[in-house]
Amino acid sequence: MDIVISQSSDKPIYTQIYEQIAGQILCGQISSGERLPPIRAVSANLQVSVIPVKKAWEQLERDGYITTQIGRGTFVSGLGKKMLQEKRSGIAAKIIEDAVRDCRELGLSCKEIVAIVKSKFPQS
Amino acid sequence: MDIVISQSSDKPIYTQIYEQIAGQILCGQISSGERLPPIRAVSANLQVSVIPVKKAWEQLERDGYITTQIGRGTFVSGLGKKMLQEKRSGIAAKIIEDAVRDCRELGLSCKEIVAIVKSKFPQS
Amino acid sequence: MDIVISQSSDKPIYTQIYEQIAGQILCGQISSGERLPPIRAVSANLQVSVIPVKKAWEQLERDGYITTQIGRGTFVSGLGKKMLQEKRSGIAAKIIEDAVRDCRELGLSCKEIVAIVKSKFPQS
Amino acid sequence: MDIVISQSSDKPIYTQIYEQIAGQILCGQISSGERLPPIRAVSANLQVSVIPVKKAWEQLERDGYITTQIGRGTFVSGLGKKMLQEKRSGIAAKIIEDAVRDCRELGLSCKEIVAIVKSKFPQS
DNA sequence: GTGGTCTAGACCACC
DNA sequence: GTGGTCTAGACCACG
Numbered sequence: 001m002d003i004v005i006s007q008s009s010d011k012p013i014y015t016q017i018y019e020q021i022a023g024q025i026l027c028g029q030i031s032s033g034e035r036l037p038p039i040r041a042v043s044a045n046l047q048v049s050v051i052p053v054k055k056a057w058e059q060l061e062r063d064g065y066i067t068t069q070i071g072r073g074t075f076v077s078g079l080g081k082k083m084l085q086e087k088r089s090g091i092a093a094k095i096i097e098d099a100v101r102d103c104r105e106l107g108l109s110c111k112e113i114v115a116i117v118k119s120k121f122p123q124s
Numbered sequence: 125m126d127i128v129i130s131q132s133s134d135k136p137i138y139t140q141i142y143e144q145i146a147g148q149i150l151c152g153q154i155s156s157g158e159r160l161p162p163i164r165a166v167s168a169n170l171q172v173s174v175i176p177v178k179k180a181w182e183q184l185e186r187d188g189y190i191t192t193q194i195g196r197g198t199f200v201s202g203l204g205k206k207m208l209q210e211k212r213s214g215i216a217a218k219i220i221e222d223a224v225r226d227c228r229e230l231g232l233s234c235k236e237i238v239a240i241v242k243s244k245f246p247q248s
Numbered sequence: 249m250d251i252v253i254s255q256s257s258d259k260p261i262y263t264q265i266y267e268q269i270a271g272q273i274l275c276g277q278i279s280s281g282e283r284l285p286p287i288r289a290v291s292a293n294l295q296v297s298v299i300p301v302k303k304a305w306e307q308l309e310r311d312g313y314i315t316t317q318i319g320r321g322t323f324v325s326g327l328g329k330k331m332l333q334e335k336r337s338g339i340a341a342k343i344i345e346d347a348v349r350d351c352r353e354l355g356l357s358c359k360e361i362v363a364i365v366k367s368k369f370p371q372s
Numbered sequence: 373m374d375i376v377i378s379q380s381s382d383k384p385i386y387t388q389i390y391e392q393i394a395g396q397i398l399c400g401q402i403s404s405g406e407r408l409p410p411i412r413a414v415s416a417n418l419q420v421s422v423i424p425v426k427k428a429w430e431q432l433e434r435d436g437y438i439t440t441q442i443g444r445g446t447f448v449s450g451l452g453k454k455m456l457q458e459k460r461s462g463i464a465a466k467i468i469e470d471a472v473r474d475c476r477e478l479g480l481s482c483k484e485i486v487a488i489v490k491s492k493f494p495q496s
Numbered sequence: 497g498t499g500g501t502c503t504a505g506a507c508c509a510c511c
Numbered sequence: 512g513t514g515g516t517c518t519a520g521a522c523c524a525c526g
Contacts (some may be wrong), residue, residue, distance in 0.1 A: 007317055008315065011319070011508060012509075012511090013155070013510080013511075014510080014511090017241055023229050023230065026230055026231075027229070027231050028176065028229065039208070045199060048511080049510095049511050051510080052510075052511065055510090055511090056501050083507095087207050088230050088231065088232075091230060092226075092227045092230050092232050092236075092237075092240065095223050095226050095227060095239045096223055096227065096237065096241055097244060097245065098223070099220055099223035100241055100244045100245075101218050101244075102215050102216075103219060104219065105147055105151075105153055106147070106150060106151070106212050106215060106216050107150075107153075107212065108212075108216050110241070110242060110245040113216075113220065113241055114238050114242065115240055116217055116220045116222055117177070117224055117237055117241060118234060118236055118238070120224045120225075121224075121234040136515080136516060136517090138516080138517095138518080138519080162497075162498060162499080163498090163499070164497095164498085164499090167516095172517085172518090173517060173518050173520095174519090175516080175517060175518075176516080178499085178500090179516090181499095191380065192498095192499070193497050193498090193499090193525095193526090194380055194384070194499055194500075194524075194525055194526080195497085195499065195524075195525035195526040196497075196498065196525085196526065197497090197498060197499080198497085198498095198499085205515070210525070251391060252413075259476060260500080260501060260502090261502080262501080262502095263508080271477055274478060275477075275478070275479055276480075286463070286512075286513060286514080287513085287514070288512095288513085288514090290437055296502080296503090296506090297502060297503045297504070297505095298503095299501080299502060299503075300501075300502070301470070302514085302515090303501090305514095312388055316513095317510095317511090317513090317514090318509075318510055318511080318513075318515075319433070319509075319510035319511035319513055319514065320510085320511060320512085320513065320514085321512090321513060321514080322513095322514085326483050336478050336479065336480075339478060339484075340474075340475050340478050340480050340484075340488065341488055341518070343471050343474050343475060344471055344475065344485065344488045344489060344492070345387055345492060346471070346492075347471035348468050348489055348492045349492075350464075350467050351464045351467060351468065353395050353399070354395065354398055354399065354459065354460050354463060354464050355398075356460075356464050356522055358490060358493040360464075361468065362486050362489055362490065364464065364465055364468045365472055365482070365485055365486055366486065368446070368469060368472045369472075369482040370475075384524075384525060384526090385525080385526075386525080386526085420526080421525095421526050422526090423525080423526045424525075424526060427525090427526090
């Protein structure tokens with residue numbers, strides 16, 4: 001469970017935590033059923049207040065990534081591989097959709113966008 | 125100069141104004157040297173306070189889109205076509221870069237991303 | 249952090265605040281990493297509205313003197329001694345450059361200007 | 373009577389006009405008794421409104437540089453050489469005084485300031 | 497009429 | 512408690 005916080009980011013701390021944990025769950029870096037460290041430990045580890053960690057945990061639970069068992073800790077939800085894949089696709093589709101819309105408003109064509117995307121990959 | 129404000133957007137009002145004006149300048153919808161309406165007129169027009177309009181204007185000036193002349197009004201900067209094209213490319217590259225990075229963190233391959241991009245265009 | 253506001257000055261309030269804070273940072277009166285008081289406290293302290301204080305803070309941040317962390321406060325940027333010295337020199341050079349240019353336009357020679365400068369120092 | 377107006381200057385237009393005319397009178401570029409062109413001509417020449425020219429003229433008259441003779445035009449006041457020299461010195465002293473004060477607040481010594489002044493002259 | 501600055505409030509997101 | 516955003520006024524400098 002490695003998280004990096006940037007105090008100078010435009011994103012709030014709790015969002016940074018949320019996105020990194022969610023990403024690691026979606027990628028399989030953190031497995032189903034695995035136990036997350038207690039909030040206070042994370043907070044101390046990241047050198048941030050407990051509040052943003054708590055908020056991130058709440059949103060992760062709200063979005064079905066984790067489940068809290070009172071008195072026992074928080075655990076990664078038992079999401080099937082198929083469900084993970086679906087969630088990944090949905091999120092990716094939204095990200096790209098937004099980017100494509102913005103680019104089209106700037107007057108870029110499909111070809112141009114695809115060219116830029118490919119240029120971002122080392123071995124195209 | 126048509127702007128649409130969404131009070132329910134997650135983006136602050138001044139950002140919405142900024143992005144729409146900047147976009148229209150980049151697309152050539154507003155031409156170099158053209159005079160923008162006075163901030164108070166825009167403010168009344170959009171039914172918002174003067175503050176967010178002024179803040180948008182300030183950022184547009186900071187980013188070189190417009191220049192304001194006290195007592196006379198604000199005017200679109202004399203950006204050459206080449207400069208506009210460069211600015212457009214730079215902004216588009218940044219948008220796509222961010223989106224691609226996020227998608228790669230989710231484990232998507234270049235092919236998959238390109239496929240989604242193409243699917244967002246009517247006649248690909 | 250002592251600031252003096254003159255309501256009768258030709259300079260706007262936010263500029264007065266900006267210059268005094270920046271000066272104190274450049275002189276080392278306020279140290280790197282130190283936390284500035286909250287803008288509302290400064291505003292109450294100086295008996296001015298929050299607006300000019302906030303504007304001063306914004307410009308201080310724009311110029312790299314401070315960094316603000318939402319929800320935590322604003323802190324003096326970690327500028328090295330060397331950087332501070334460079335900034336000081338740059339600003340001083342600009343001030344003198346302007347003054348010398350104006351004086352030369354009035355027809356003063358180098359000697360005359362130097363003489364006046366020296367006369368401004370108690371024990372030259 | 374050559375004046376250059378910068379629309380992007382931080383100084384208002386009427387001040388730019390004032391300073392340039394006053395400077396030329398102080399330097400003897402415009403002689404005592406000489407007639408200034410009519411306001412409308414200057415305004416057309418500089419491509420600015422009549423208002424800032426009028427305001428500059430008012431301040432020049434207020435400060436004793438010119439005198440308006442109704443129906444005949446405006447003329448450079450008959451200032452003796454000694455008076456011109458005194459005015460020049462006074463203005464120069466004030467400019468340098470301000471610059472020196474600002475530099476001292478930045479912690480510069482007399483020597484350092486003099487060194488910078490000298491560096492601004494081609495043949496020191 | 498134009499922008500520049502300011503006041504005295506308010507509500508919200510974040511820590 | 513901290514800064515971020517906004518409202519609805521006001522007065523002033525500038526052209």
